[in-house]
């Protein structure tokens with residue numbers, strides 16, 4: 001089937017007088033890992049819950065798997081791991097997965113075999129018949145992931161899937177996400193853990209105060225706003241610093257930062273330093289991480305608000 005997995009034309013959500021989402025539009029390509037990033041309270045969970053009809057949006061136009069958002073049959077093709085998912089402690093991992101299977105309308109005849117397979121897949125085969133009360137946080141998240149896959153969904157929504165999980169567990173969860181994509185599923189991940197999303201997401205959107213402020217592939221976003229850094233031996237002399245600052249360059253101690261997509265403005269600065277007898281220690285092209293882009297975007301978004 002063609003078309004994006006999720007296509008939000010316009011989504012607005014107010015909680016009483018508070019606008020949690022202010023006219024969001026987004027497109028999630030099929031078969032991709034999509035990372036929705038944003039600081040706490042940006043509206044990430046509200047967006048996912050609106051798509052899944054867990055909260056009622058104030059206004060919503062768009063499609064999911066080619067059907068209008070909220071279409072009941074389409075919701076059966078969705079998997080979901082909520083943020084801070086809390087399943088009853090007295091249930092076993094197998095029972096949690098079985099319960100989700102029931103809710104998703106998975107035939108009873110296939111549930112047992114599928115549950116066993118999923119427990120193996122998330123590395124919990126030996127723990128499936130033990131109660132959740134005996135599990136670590138990471139083990140609970142694994143079972144949470146397994147239950148999100150029980151209906152063999154086309155789209156899986158994972159809300160902060162690595163929250164509270166140790167570094168080793170995070171790597172495993174990342175591999176599981178990649179595995180889901182390799183099977184052709186679309187994975188929609190909400191996260192504030194940028195480094196992690198950077199490693200797994202094909203596309204990202206940055207949400208701040210209920211608005212999408214950046215969107216694109218990780219490569220597209222991190223390519224933007226490239227900069228060069230020149231470091232001198234010892235601090236940049238005051239008269240040179242003042243001149244550079246007047247021209248809009250950032251100078252801090254021994255560092256001159258030059259925002260530019262190419263190295264052209266770097267040359268006259270090197271000439272200037274050499275002319276003044278200032279030794280140059282290092283010249284480098286600074287690569288932005290997704291975190292840099294995120295912080296810049298959120299800061300700029302704050303300024304605009």
Ligand SMILES: Nc1ncnc2c1ncn2[C@@H]1O[C@H](COP(=O)(O)OP(=O)(O)OP(=O)(O)O)[C@@H](O)[C@H]1O
Pocket residue numbers: 015018020038039040041042043044045046047083192
């Ligand atoms: N049921 C609710 N009633 C009123 N306000 C709410 C409700 N749910 C969320 N909010 C508010 O809406 C805003 C967005 O919340 P949301 O949980 O969607 O953010 P988030 O980006 O998922 O953040 P976090 O990562 O902290 O969960 C927050 O200011 C939150 O306080």
